[in-house]
Amino acid sequence: AQSVTQLGSHVSVSEGALVLLRCNYSSSVPPYLFWYVQYPNQGLQLLLKYTSAATLVKGINGFEAEFKKSETSFHLTKPSAHMSDAAEYFCAVIKATGGGNKLTFGTGTQLKVEL
Amino acid sequence: NAGVTQTPKFQVLKTGQSMTLQCAQDMNHEYMSWYRQDPGMGLRLIHYSVGAGITDQGEVPNGYNVSRSTTEDFPLRLLSAAPSQTSVYFCASRPGQSLETQYFGPGTRLLVL
Numbered sequence: 390a391q392s393v394t395q396l397g398s399h400v401s402v403s404e405g406a407l408v409l410l411r412c413n414y415s416s417s418v419p420p421y422l423f424w425y426v427q428y429p430n431q432g433l434q435l436l437l438k439y440t441s442a443a444t445l446v447k448g449i450n451g452f453e454a455e456f457k458k459s460e461t462s463f464h465l466t467k468p469s470a471h472m473s474d475a476a477e478y479f480c481a482v483i484k485a486t487g488g489g490n491k492l493t494f495g496t497g498t499q500l501k502v503e504l
Numbered sequence: 505n506a507g508v509t510q511t512p513k514f515q516v517l518k519t520g521q522s523m524t525l526q527c528a529q530d531m532n533h534e535y536m537s538w539y540r541q542d543p544g545m546g547l548r549l550i551h552y553s554v555g556a557g558i559t560d561q562g563e564v565p566n567g568y569n570v571s572r573s574t575t576e577d578f579p580l581r582l583l584s585a586a587p588s589q590t591s592v593y594f595c596a597s598r599p600g601q602s603l604e605t606q607y608f609g610p611g612t613r614l615l616v617l
Contacts, residue, residue, distance in 0.1 A: 398544065430611075431610060431611075432508075432594055432608035432609050432610045432611055433547075433594070433596075433608040434608070435605045435606070438605070479546060479547065491537075491549055491552065491562065492537075492549075492596075492606055493549070493563075494539075494546040494547040494548075495546050496544055496545060496546040497544075497546050
């Protein structure tokens with residue numbers, strides 16, 4: 390069964406500092422992994438997705454994630470945090486089933502950006 | 505395109521009341537789904553549909569019903585609301601069963617007293 394674990398429910402960084410949000414997956418087959426962002430009082434937006442092409446995936450707003458099979462990880466990074474990055478971030482994995490490919494989410498990481 | 509729309513944005517119910525959360529999409533997407541979001545638990549799948557006339561249960565289906573009579577609409581029904589159903593509900597859609605991006609609506613905040 391495929392699932393994801395997000396380490397750290399809250400992460401705080403200074404503006405301009407590196408952002409690192411951690412996600413580990415458990416999967417018996419090569420997974421398809423996603424990062425979504427949720428700004429306050431809004432729905433979720435796709436940041437980036439890994440679908441077994443390049444291991445380093447670039448997304449919107451300067452975010453990127455690297456798929457590391459040896460570490461079963463798909464951590465999200467951004468070199469320099471901006472105040473507008475404050476949001477909740479969700480890692481997700483496609484869970485293939487007979488009736489449809491279901492998106493299963495981690496518990497989320499709240500990112501706070503401080504001056 | 506309006507994308508995925510949800511109504512109402514906010515609703516207060518009393519225990520035992522019933523209501524329907526509306527979801528519509530104008531992108532001709534086959535796949536639609538409902539999630540609930542609770543603090544510390546991420547999003548959990550309630551029900552999903554792979555096309556008109558076809559629905560199936562997700563991770564937390566108890567207390568909820570769905571139907572898919574058209575491609576555009578996917579309403580979620582609470583038959584007898586309970587305080588445990590207080591949550592934020594998100595509808596989502598994507599073109600098919602593959603790996604395309606899933607689009608989310610803005611959410612409905614439900615409070616059951």
